Amino acid sequence: MDSIKISTTQNIDIDYEVSGLGERMAARCIDLAIFVVGGIIFMILMTVASMNMSGTAAIVIAIIFFAIFAFYDLVCEMMMNGQSIGKRVLKIKVISLDGTQPTFSQYLLRWLFRIIDFGIPFGWGTVALIAVAVSKNHQRLGDMLAKTTVIKTVPRTQLENVAFSFSLPEDYVPRFKEVLHLNDRDVELIHEVLMGYYQTGNAELIYTMTAKTTAHIAVNVPADMNELQFLETVLKDYKALTSVAI
Template sequence: MEIITVHTAQNIDIDYEIGGLGERILARLLDYAVFIPFVIAAMFIVPAVTEYASAVYAIVMVVLFVFYDLLCEAFFNGQSVGKLVMKIRVISLDGARPKFSQYLLRWLFRMVDFGITGGLGALITAAMSENGQRIGDIVAGTVMVRTEPRTKMNNIVFNNTESTYQPVFSQAGELNDGDIALIHDVIANYFKTGNNSIVFAMAEKVKAHLTITPPERMNSLVFLQTIIKDYSHISAQADAL
């Protein structure tokens, strides 16, 4: 299984297994299967109602089919129904959740990957590119990975022993190893499930406990990662004394 290492802005290296071609093909087939009940309804049920209702139903189904991938990935953290079942996800090359513009680019280039080239473009580039990316992934700066990273967050070692490093939050030193282990577990759970709410809740508890007001643009995940990084550095410095 091929591995991609993403280097986050917080100096964390996380290894992910790249989603295999077989998994991606099965995920696509499962996504098509989602529409089978609607096709059956269109064949046997909808014709029994008014012509106007049939036309509206057809238009709605076509729109949903066309925008299915974009909507699913944007609203369900890089996963469609098929990807969820196959336990694969779209992430940004920096390990973060892709921006909507990345999802949009990835979706637009489906016309090249699966339309103009009849699927050969996606198949060839995914098989030959270093990170298993199709054309849309390359353009958007995304990659398809298995949902659980190989690098466990509680095994991450922060290399912050350089004397020039200045902790962002000196209050992190007030925490203990148990607190940090709990934060590790929360972040690991987020990377596994994509559940943002537990990250937000933990960040709010840490902010309240340490009386910290982080910069406005710092989101909850980055805040918790920074707390861990600062704690690791402060602890290392204390041990060196």
């Protein structure tokens, strides 16, 4: 399963899953379906209004419609944080390979090369399909040149399966009531770091996350537990305390 490292605001590197060919195709189909429906409505309105509309006015309206179609992806991705309507529905987004939000020039470059990726003379999407299927980060040509790719925006593990995916003894007593200063995203991030450690054994993730967490909730790691045990206890305490609050 291909992934890309993204540095969070807490300076923790988390692996996000790169969107596959099927999801990108489905998102593209949704976007095209929107324009098909819009085109049908447009043609009906043009037909109805043709009797009371000059030829010049009709041409202007047609130009506006096709301009919207041409610039749709560029404008949407810039205004919707790397997403079109189709991408938002499929919960995927465009992102730079270094994990940051793409710049205008990156959005522009990948948009310009849509002509080759999806242009009729180049097989009407064949170039993009082949590139996404065989490239390491599932990039079409425009992505390769702009140094972007498309990732899944949904966390691999939802919050309800993060803080509440394990059972606690009925007599469990939380050790750190300060965990209530954490929010849902903080807990997701701690869980992601733990999963990353379990899979890779990279202890640096644990040390960095522990330092950030202790500073955030203003506690020290007790002498009777190590950093890994501390983070695991934080998750347990969060579950215990938030369950009581609910």
